[in-house]
Amino acid sequence: MADLPPLREVIARHGLSASKALGQNFLFDEQLLDRIAAIPGDLSGKAVLEVGPGPGGLTRALLRAGARVTAIEMDTRCLPALEELGEAFPGQLKVIQGDALKMDHAEIMGGEPFAVLSNLPYNVGTALFTRWLGGEEWPPLWTSLTLMFQQEVAQRIVASHGGSAYGRLAVLAQWRARAKLAMKVHRSAFTPPPKVMSAIVHVTPTAMPNGVSARTLERVTEAAFGQRRKMLRQSLKSLPGALEALDSLGIDPQRRAETLSVEEFVSVARALG
């Protein structure tokens, strides 16, 4: 196995001071990085998409685990460090420079199933998460998502109905996938430390319920949680057929959005056709 220099040395040698504009907070603890790389299970020989490798901390853990990694990084300053890493693991690492939000990931991965691992800035992470979990096509080409979020967002993704964390993100993440909180990561593990705690969410696709369109479900949750303090009879009023759907399903229109389970949202969307 390749003998790699410590990450701090790599960063110093390549002058990779963390850029605030690019949301850079680096992880240096290699044991922690190995534990993160182990979350999706055995990656040996598997295709992995890593978004935002930065200086390559998680990347080296993935390569050590035997994964074939395609990494998309926006910051050109990181490329020489990633190139060095690629040389230490011949044939295992492909680096693509650019904005992951503007790329077709399935195409980049050559149509082959892949696991996604990523530690991204909050806004980019949420945008990609919504994209990976949205759309009518299911199952997706990705086999799992292992993503770092600020802890509060991670809790919203895995939330059950009945609480204030439950909302559109939870329904999106749970109606045809299993989402669990895999690991909490203390802010002090990052350089520089962010203001808030982080957590890693692990998502795996499940079967898509029959007769439901992703777009319709999205419209229902958008309307319901858009006015989450209101009763459904008010918040869903603007959606044609929604109040009739509640009636036919025996769902009390005086309930509020956060009391509806994921399954109940799915049945409302199914009734709307």
Ligand SMILES: C[S@@+](CC[C@H](N)C(=O)[O-])C[C@H]1O[C@@H](n2cnc3c(N)ncnc32)[C@H](O)[C@@H]1O
């Ligand atoms: C929070 S840092 C994490 C770096 C490294 N993975 C780690 O854990 O130490 C996020 C990385 O994502 C990169 N990045 C930010 N926005 C991006 C985008 N839209 N596409 C690709 N990379 C992006 C940043 O340049 C940065 O290297």
